[in-house]
Amino acid sequence: MGPGDNVVMTTMDDVLNWGRSNSLWPLTFGLACCAIEMMATGAADYDLERFGCGVFRATPRQADLMIVAGTVTLKMASRIRMLYEQMPDPKWVISMGSCSNKGGPYWQEGYHVLKGVDRVVPVDIYVPGCPPRPETLIEAIMMLQKKIRVQEAALGPLGFMRKKA
Amino acid sequence: MTFDDIFSKLSVKFPKGVLGKEETKPDASIKIEPSAIHEVLKYMRDELNFETLHMVSGVDYPALPALCVVYHPGSYHHKMIVSLKVYLPRTDEAKVTSVTDLYKAANWHERETYDMFGIQFLNHPDHRRILCPEDWKGFPLRKDYVTPDYYNGMPVPLYFEDGAPTEGGAH
Amino acid sequence: MQMDSTENLKETLRTDELLLNMGPQHPSTHGVLRVVVTTDGEIVKEAKPEIGYLHRCFEKHAENSDYIAVSPYVDRLDYLASMNNSMGYAIAVESLLGIEVPRRAEYIRVIISELQRIASHLMSYGTYGLDMGAFTAFMYGFRDREMILDIFEMISGARLLYNYMWIGGTYRDITPEIVQKIKDFLVYFKPKVEEYNNLVTYNQIFVERTRNIGVIDLKTCHTYGLTGVMLRGAGLKWDLRKEHPYSIYKEVEFDVPVGTGQMGTLGDCWDRHIVRMNEMIQSIRIIEQLIDGIPEGPHRAKVGKVIKPPAGEVYSRTECPRGELGFYIISDSTGKPARVRCKSPCFMNIATLNDLSQGVMVADLIATIGSLDIVLGEVDR
């Protein structure tokens, strides 16, 4: 609890965060190999729906979460930025796999590979693996849910109720 | 029909166009004069039953120095693939006639060869880069290509020469 | 008067050509493919694919890596069939080196690559169902694909990108438990293909959406250099495993399924789909013939730690789930290849899109792209 918080705001935060963390709608954003594992996570064996996170949206305007799964090339980087800006706030980004973390196996000679998606969009969680197992992605999503649950959520129209610290 | 049959037929038909055989192992190839490649492929398609063109690729030989375009026409009739090589000077002015009007497969392969090696294809219907962005500079698969430091404000290498990590991008 | 009003109507309802930008982020393009579609109302006039959004500089990496270290990159070309890919690369380097692979390794390789073919076709089945609006197919396909991935994980240790087919043999040996697991899988999977066919292939909605669409005739196939399922769907009985038998395909019996135009025109999307489904049955047949007779012996030929082939060139091709994968390798007798060029089947498959989509509806464009079964990692390399 921050210095400027009161009981109303913290309760509001809890309610909003509870709702947000349990209804993360990801954007279908398959770039490369990791996208197959992302699809496998959404399929029968791992079932991302159990975390309220399986509703893959085709449009950024309905999505909260961008799972950047795969190699980001320089040609694609500006599109990623554009899609990220089209997503409504609050929004989160998971960087899935070595390639989007830091360029992965393509960091040495990859003249056309962006070395880390965090050069284009701010990243919340870095998921290791090449490609990561579905469990690793689920773990990252649970980590993100934990992160959302402790943040100050009510900043929008109700933000005026929060006392200035 | 074997590789030698094809070679002898081609060298009889095009005594000036066929420069010789390249005895590399395990697969040999036929050297063709740059100006004759269109005729040779047309002859192979129409007379020798080479219905399809599997691949067009470029090779950079900095030691010769030469740029090389390799054609792999294939035949379902004879169940074989032949490799034809065209050597060009290693400059930005390397030019060869496009074979897109013979095989549509050549369209994208030639665009890729242009993109990667800077070999110009004359009479090509859509002579643009294909894999790299349109405003890309340089031809990446040449052996002396140097990776740029920045592209559109985004740093390209992970670390710069002195080992320091490159600065973040747009945000 | 009548005439005038029609003229007026034409003036007010004048249709313009619309430029639609499909992709690069689009769920139905199977990756980061961008298609610039010019439409006249609902009718597609032109569909130009723009590629390069996943250009990962494979060929540059290959020129700067050792022969062994290229193999992980080869896996990442066609990430749905990485076993087949690395087998193709291994065969190419082996023919440069001129070495024989032990028979045990050949058996393992063929069994694994056929399993991978099933997995890849299951993926294609699932996502094609998804494109056509059938979510169940996706779930069923992935459920069974997951079982193959479990087998692969036991064999190689990884789920998707295995780096298993090494030059001269395989990475690890196969154990009796794995053989038993493959047999169990075959028993389980054999009736499933029938179930899939009932669920999707002969479903009236699916048939109506895929027949007479995206027709490829043999002439188009030849001029574009199409291979694999596209060629067989157009009716030509051409399979490298039969025509140029590599590895031990000479010793196994299997049929080459071809399209027959059963539901419509020869070479339409439905024909390509049924060829894929029938290929799964043939793959099961191949594995069943081999699984009991794996010979004893080493699983890898004696290859030094540093591989230095003599100077030479090779163009070797293998039959991958998506078509003929060719590797053109030039060696200059150093430890690194001078040039590695990958002739990927999908690169040509997607190049035909403009020819296939002349005058079709926008929804049929999706059906056409789905039936090409492209993997963008291989198109852009």
Added chain:
Amino acid sequence: MTFTEYLGLVKDAAFTTFKGMGITFKVFAKVQTKGDITIQYPETRDHLPLGSRGLLFNDVDDCISCKQCAAVCPVDCIYIEADKKEAGATADFTKGGVKKTLDLKRFDIDVSLCCYCGLCSSVCPTECLYHTKEYEYSVLDRDKHIMNYMDYKR
């Protein structure tokens, strides 16, 4: 369409609906009795087979600093620094009895570059570098992915 045909269609619709729901209930019953296909991940975990390629681990006590792993790595994400042993230092042996001639100063692997190909562990002469079955190490800060194995002595 005659009325009989219409009734036939209604019958068809009702029949196929029941048939479809029958399959659904069959699967539902199967899930209830035999267990479902879905792995209930945080509670139960998939049993990983032997030799599964997860996070790399190096037992630095056994490492002889031969740098073969760094040489074979296609990604060059293994950073090794080793000095010559000082004269007069006590002889040091690995568990397998190999004498260590070098003093390992740094053994880092950047797992956010690693491609888990398994080449490094296959060339290791003392088998001190191996893949564990660990797969849960997502981080909020990417620098934590540079694993410093000198600190992880077991």
